[in-house]
Amino acid sequence: MKTFLTRGAEALLALCLAAMVLCVFGNVVLRYGFDSGINATEELSRLLFVWMVFLGATAAYPVGQHMAFTSLVGTLRDRPRAFAAATLVIRLLVLMACVLLGWGAWQQVVVGLDSHSVVLGYPVALLPLPALLCSVAIGLMALVEIAQRTPLDLGHAVDME
Amino acid sequence: MTTEALAFVVFIAGMLVLMGIGMNMAFALLLTGAAMAWVMDFWDTQLLAQNMVAGVDSFPLLAVPFFILAGELMNSGGISKRIIDMAQAWVGHVRGGLGYVAIGAAVLLSAMSGSALADAAAMSAILLPMMRKHGYPVASSAGLIAAGSVIGPIIPPSMAFVIYGVTTNTSISALFISGIVPGLVMGVALVVAWRVVLRRMTLTSAPPVPMAERLRLTGRAVWALIMPVIIIGGMKSGIFTPTEAAVVAAFYALVIALFVHREMRLPDLYDALVRAASTTAVVMFLCAGAAVASYMITLADLPSTLTGWLGPLVDHPRVLMVVMMLVLVAIGTALDLTPTILIFAPVMLPIAVKAGIDPVYFGLMFVLNGAIGLVTPPVGTVLNVVAGVGRLPMHQVIKGVNPFLITYLIVLGLFIVFPQIVTAPVAWMR
Amino acid sequence: QDIKPRIIRFGYGLNEISNQGRATKLFAEEVEKASGGKMKVRAIGAAALGSDLQMQQALIGGAQEMMVGSTATLVGITKEMAIWDTPFLFDNAKEADVVLDGPVGQRVMDKLQEKGLVGLVYWENGFRNLTNNKRAVTKLEDMDGIKLRVMQNNVFIDSFKTLGANAVPLPFSELFTALETKTVDGQENPYNTILSSKFYEVQKYLTVTNHVYSPWIVLVSKKYWDGLSKAEQKVLLDAAKKSRDFERQDTRAEADKALADLKAKGMQINQLSPAETNRMREKLATVNAGIATNVGEDLWKETQAAVVRARAGK
Numbered sequence A: 001m002k003t004f005l006t007r008g009a010e011a012l013l014a015l016c017l018a019a020m021v022l023c024v025f026g027n028v029v030l031r032y033g034f035d036s037g038i039n040a041t042e043e044l045s046r047l048l049f050v051w052m053v054f055l056g057a058t059a060a061y062p063v064g065q066h067m068a069f070t071s072l073v074g075t076l077r078d079r080p081r082a083f084a085a086a087t088l089v090i091r092l093l094v095l096m097a098c099v100l101l102g103w104g105a106w107q108q109v110v111v112g113l114d115s116h117s118v119v120l121g122y123p124v125a126l127l128p129l130p131a132l133l134c135s136v137a138i139g140l141m142a143l144v145e146i147a148q149r150t151p152l153d154l155g156h157a158v159d160m161e
Numbered sequence B: 001m002t003t004e005a006l007a008f009v010v011f012i013a014g015m016l017v018l019m020g021i022g023m024n025m026a027f028a029l030l031l032t033g034a035a036m037a038w039v040m041d042f043w044d045t046q047l048l049a050q051n052m053v054a055g056v057d058s059f060p061l062l063a064v065p066f067f068i069l070a071g072e073l074m075n076s077g078g079i080s081k082r083i084i085d086m087a088q089a090w091v092g093h094v095r096g097g098l099g100y101v102a103i104g105a106a107v108l109l110s111a112m113s114g115s116a117l118a119d120a121a122a123m124s125a126i127l128l129p130m131m132r133k134h135g136y137p138v139a140s141s142a143g144l145i146a147a148g149s150v151i152g153p154i155i156p157p158s159m160a161f162v163i164y165g166v167t168t169n170t171s172i173s174a175l176f177i178s179g180i181v182p183g184l185v186m187g188v189a190l191v192v193a194w195r196v197v198l199r200r201m202t203l204t205s206a207p208p209v210p211m212a213e214r215l216r217l218t219g220r221a222v223w224a225l226i227m228p229v230i231i232i233g234g235m236k237s238g239i240f241t242p243t244e245a246a247v248v249a250a251f252y253a254l255v256i257a258l259f260v261h262r263e264m265r266l267p268d269l270y271d272a273l274v275r276a277a278s279t280t281a282v283v284m285f286l287c288a289g290a291a292v293a294s295y296m297i298t299l300a301d302l303p304s305t306l307t308g309w310l311g312p313l314v315d316h317p318r319v320l321m322v323v324m325m326l327v328l329v330a331i332g333t334a335l336d337l338t339p340t341i342l343i344f345a346p347v348m349l350p351i352a353v354k355a356g357i358d359p360v361y362f363g364l365m366f367v368l369n370g371a372i373g374l375v376t377p378p379v380g381t382v383l384n385v386v387a388g389v390g391r392l393p394m395h396q397v398i399k400g401v402n403p404f405l406i407t408y409l410i411v412l413g414l415f416i417v418f419p420q421i422v423t424a425p426v427a428w429m430r
Numbered sequence C: 001q002d003i004k005p006r007i008i009r010f011g012y013g014l015n016e017i018s019n020q021g022r023a024t025k026l027f028a029e030e031v032e033k034a035s036g037g038k039m040k041v042r043a044i045g046a047a048a049l050g051s052d053l054q055m056q057q058a059l060i061g062g063a064q065e066m067m068v069g070s071t072a073t074l075v076g077i078t079k080e081m082a083i084w085d086t087p088f089l090f091d092n093a094k095e096a097d098v099v100l101d102g103p104v105g106q107r108v109m110d111k112l113q114e115k116g117l118v119g120l121v122y123w124e125n126g127f128r129n130l131t132n133n134k135r136a137v138t139k140l141e142d143m144d145g146i147k148l149r150v151m152q153n154n155v156f157i158d159s160f161k162t163l164g165a166n167a168v169p170l171p172f173s174e175l176f177t178a179l180e181t182k183t184v185d186g187q188e189n190p191y192n193t194i195l196s197s198k199f200y201e202v203q204k205y206l207t208v209t210n211h212v213y214s215p216w217i218v219l220v221s222k223k224y225w226d227g228l229s230k231a232e233q234k235v236l237l238d239a240a241k242k243s244r245d246f247e248r249q250d251t252r253a254e255a256d257k258a259l260a261d262l263k264a265k266g267m268q269i270n271q272l273s274p275a276e277t278n279r280m281r282e283k284l285a286t287v288n289a290g291i292a293t294n295v296g297e298d299l300w301k302e303t304q305a306a307v308v309r310a311r312a313g314k
């Protein structure tokens, strides 16, 4: 199940980036080769970019790839109680961030249903939507981590010593 | 306490506490922004969501994934390897030659790739085993490679300049051009430092490579060497925007890798796309979080408050510059280049501008300083990469990088005392 | 009187020392005065609250109270707003004032209410003029192939495409960088904006085209407006009207000065001849037909009639 989700996310990420490359490169080719351009490319590549970022950020959460300063909390490793407490605090804060972000994004999605982008005419709701999905997904993952008491991933900075 | 002062306290406290306990920085920035909004009576969750999205909904930022992709393709398509082979053929035989190879390769690679990490990965994978084999002290070798890759974000193209330019509204092209000479100066400084470090080494020299072989290896690298000409030349003459230059670089690397070197196959391309997209997402998610904090920083008018506190310093730009650079060195020990730019550039640049410091010069100094932070302990991502790829303990890399770190700090000081080294070429080239 | 203490966050895109900033300041003062100091306007300029589009969404969602911005970016929300984008609609500012402040202007403004916005008054951005880095535009054919930044709005895109330019929609906040990095060759804005945004630093040629009259519109979040008492609404509306009268006068004086300044700053300025203006107007017939279909034939005819009446001076 997890590998299936991971693979799907990876395929979507690659697709987003490939499409962005084609959009922007295609525009360069059109400008110099054919003296024209597609107005939609900029709008489309930006939309794809926003989706790619929030999708990739979601996929990066369970594997602990997000940038974090773990040196201090790493010093608590030998004191299991304190380490567990710090881990819990971090996850509760992540959960709180997700709730705030998700609630705000939800309201903006509702607002954006009725407005349309200029060139492609897509509903403006498509911009805050990935933020909403991302916050829901990361929020759920944080909840699972809290329930299962998954140990905190300290990243490679500490392993290396 | 005024609202502005309170917002400043919340900003600093939020950063220290939330990041200090090891929280994901993007969310730490989001929560800090939220807390500032609360004390400024500007609370609305919609603003958090809106600004996170707006933080990445920007065309110039598209250069970031494109440059990362170009770097990935260069490494998997054998472009980086050919550059290193060429450098080795020319200077590999002199005493300590592989060190000069590392420096030369660092300068050449930095003119093609946008990030220090890609350069560090390529060089430690290829050069470090070679240096080991020829009896070079492993700590110094690793340290030199780490230091060399710091040139990556200084010589264009540069992801760091893109992010700095978008964050502070500074011309990305001007920043790119401002990096050329300082990047070369850094290379020369490393050569000098390496000569000093060399004295205490006993080394066996490799036999010189015959001229015919040198020329053959140079010929093999010629496609790679054309890349910086396309990027910098294309941008300088206004053919491409920085974003377009990035996509052209990626496309060029792809064509070379697939059809000229034929060292890459389509599955490799898929992997490169996934890796580039994932790396970008992590960096840009941080941009998104930082956008919330910087929105609140702007609303709280923190730079003005700080300028007020700094008082007479503002009348002495040189002294102010020294103070700000020292602060940045301190920040750089613990923070990576990107978060340093995202969090502190919007606060510091307005102060610098108020003191009459040229924004492009300041941008270069800021990014240079932040890039040096990539090789300062305790948190230095380039150190991690070199240690990881080279399978070395971290403390050895740290020990090895020290002389070069000191060299860089001297270079930084040089640019403070003689800003003309940076500003004159920019004025001449624009 | 039924007035409560309130803080109103009012966002705008230009900086404090622009005509937008001055009029906003006057609006803030008038609100404070009329409400006996109870209602305070917190004016935040320089797009610190985001682009026009971002602020609009914030107003609709109730996250921000007020803003002033371009009518053109509202077209994605209310299609009737596209009527003000009609190229060469007004010959002079006088005609614009009469039509915008009359029943047609009100009718278009009222359409916003369905979408969660309340329009108060129109300010003047001004007649828009063309700058670029490629060549001095003296005739229709000179537009050919110029990569021109336009507002994110289909009428603008279509108009300039019809005239032969390569129209690129971009948000205003990214415009300076785009001009500097040569992402685009040119842009079109009123003199005041060209001067205050320092476009003269990165643009060489200025052509006086007066191709479209651009209004700004002062907006209130409907969620917020509906929570105000009648007295509070009146305070805002009266202050808005005062700010409008001040803003137009101020803007016109500034435009005259700005043109002279731009010349002094070294821009090459040329005038489009009336004959060329007419050629362009004729070329745009299809665009006008498109606008009429989009905004509704009724509104189109009503507007044209209002313009004719204004032109006749009645």
Ligand code: NA
Residues within 6 Å of the ligand: B109, B110, B111, B112, B113, B114, B115, B151, B152, B153, B154, B155, B156, B157, B158
């Ligand atoms: Na570089």
Ligand code: NA
Residues within 6 Å of the ligand: B332, B333, B334, B335, B372, B373, B374, B375, B376, B377, B378, B379, B380, B381
């Ligand atoms: Na560091």
